[in-house]
Amino acid sequence: MASGSSTLRAPALRGPAALRRPKAFRGVGRSILLTLPIALWALLMFSPAFQRAGRDEHIGAAVVIVFMTALFFLMMRTGETYRWRRIFFVALGFLFPVGFIAALVAERGTMSIPISRMVSGDTPFCFMVTPSIILPAAFAKTIVFPGSILPTASNPHSIAIMIGLWFALTLVLGKAWCSYACFFGGIEEGFAAFAKRPKLHRFVARYSHILRLVPWAILVFVVLVSAAIFEPVYCMWLCPFKAVTEFPAVRNVETAIQMGVFVALFLGLVVVLPYLTKKRTQCGFFCPFGAFQSIFNKINLFEIRFDRTKCVDCTLCQTSCPTVALSKESIAEGKTLLNCMKCGACVDACKKDAAVWHLKGTPVAVKPERARLLFLYGAWAMATMFGGSILANSVATMMHWLPWK
Amino acid sequence: MLGLATGPVCLATCGPVVVPWMMVQPRGLRGHSRQLGLFLAARLAGYMVFAAAVWLVGSSIPRAWVGRTWLMGGIEVLLAAALVFYAVGWPHRRCAAANPAYAQASARHGSMGGLVRIGEPPRSLRSGALALGFLTGINLCPPFLVAGVRAAQLEHLSAALVFFVCFFAGTAVWFLPFLSMGFVQRTPAVVTVARMVAVLLACWYGFSGCSILIERTFYG
């Protein structure tokens, strides 16, 4: 039998757990107490928005403060992480394109990037480009991206700002970026949640040990070829999210092929396959930036571990993992694989409390809730700061469209 | 000096081919030194062929030479095929009796499908290094052409050949860091990723080569 395959029938999961924890994990008062730091942080992050003119911005900020605080409260109250995090993440994934596309259309009337914008350095920098630019930047001090190093009036998302932000967030989150910061992953997580039962369960189970290596191969490919041809290869050829953000204007056969690839990858990896497999197929089986972020899991202090004294090898954790970051071998060793996004799905799914949050250097399964809290404070603070600001902007944008205004 | 100065160019041009090829080899500094030596020797052979051809033509090769793009397109398509054949090992021998080492490795680690065979490399290491080295050696990248222009202006064929040997030596220095790949642990995952990279690169070179050839066919 091939390693990593499973003969279990796909459980009908409406969330990460087939059996739920008791509804109340912690009392209301204690939950509120633990939520207070996040509430204060959210107020601190969004109070400048209340000083700015614009009722829509005020509403956007208020919605996000309540939203993020409420979700964190529910995390504390129920003891579950995945379900509440997913609500935020899916909202982020679906609302980010709303605000982004609206801004593009308002500014230039189209989602496509004309060459004139690239020449003028007005293309906003996206984190996904980071692996592509490393080697040319290191060896030739050249950024192979049509943006601007410093922020300008027409391009506040300059390279320096975005790389600085990415690095700061990565120091705190590591690979958890893919669960708490990435504004694209929520789209496929949303489509993965639609189906009650996965249709391609056996395929994923049988080939997961190969599929999870594909992002690494794409990462190496992108890094090498970008350095050879001095082009951001992932951006120009492989990014599925170009279909819902901005893309080079179609002006010849090559750009038409590129557009076709973007749309095909988006429909396949972000819409159809997540629906059929209930997995984050783009994130787990394709995204080179995710593979790149996995490297930072080595230095991040937080992880998920398995208490072998409690584990009964039911493989519920493996089935519930949205990015197949668990294998039979890794569970036997009590660990996740390097591509674990720390979404908490396996911890919430485990009926025996064998899957636990863990702080490296401390004994496994001793005070796991403390490790979870320490991790969540940092992760949710970053999610509120970064993802929350995107949500606030999108909500404000949608408020502009309200017919009764 | 020209070789040393343009070495990074050669590194970036040939790196995408060398990296996955080296990573599918078994671990070990000695084996890697042998493979890199074969690769560079074949590359040198390509250089010598080009040097002789350039000198015999007897004039500088303008960058606008139409034949150059036909040649580049063809070489890229061949490189794609060579990557698939040698680094990926497709089409591969299915018979375990013909390759007992593969059968043992498969039994140990489990079959992983046609693309991702583990254990023994599927093809002769020597012929792979020679093929990939020669194809990258005759790939007409800009520094190569600059060297060709200078060589064509030399009085004797032997001088042109010596010039290219020196040019090769300068560029070869930049390939020495690839030996460090001999120390990287060869888990099945690493070898599988290397093969996948080879497939992707083959797709890239194939697409690039076909684009050039199609453009030449229709637009001249």
Next chain:
Amino acid sequence: MRARILSILAYTGAGFTLLIAACVPFVLMGVFSNVVAHAGLHIDSVYTGGAIARTIQRDGYQIVVQEPVQPRLLERVEPFVQIVFEPADSLPARVSDEVDLNGDGQPDVRVSFSVPVDAGAKLRGDVTALNGGYVSLVNVSDESFSRMVVRTGNKIVVRVPVNRGVVAVAR
């Protein structure tokens, strides 16, 4: 004992992580951004054009001629020269200028385009090569990175391909 020390270190590290998280929006992001900004990096000249070679003054506007951009490694771009007409607001309705690109005192190309009233309208133009060093363009807009006549902000950017038969373009 060792386990105790490790635990202390682990919780200290966790505390530092939270401290870093708190500092991200106020300090860290700015610090890292400044590091990147001062790292001596520059945008690839395929996007920005080469360094400014010379400026030619005209009546009410100026023409900025930039250094030729040669493709690097396997870069899939023709070599080109970028010419910038600025400010676009001050340009006459019809521009037809002969421009010396290589600084030898002789005009190398004639650039012709009409400046639309609407700043957002697509621009089209012609570039006629006056010698064999450059490639003529007819009715070009934004064909490729090496062939374009486009408006960016208050500038008109023209890119003229350098003839590949020319190994080097002298200044």
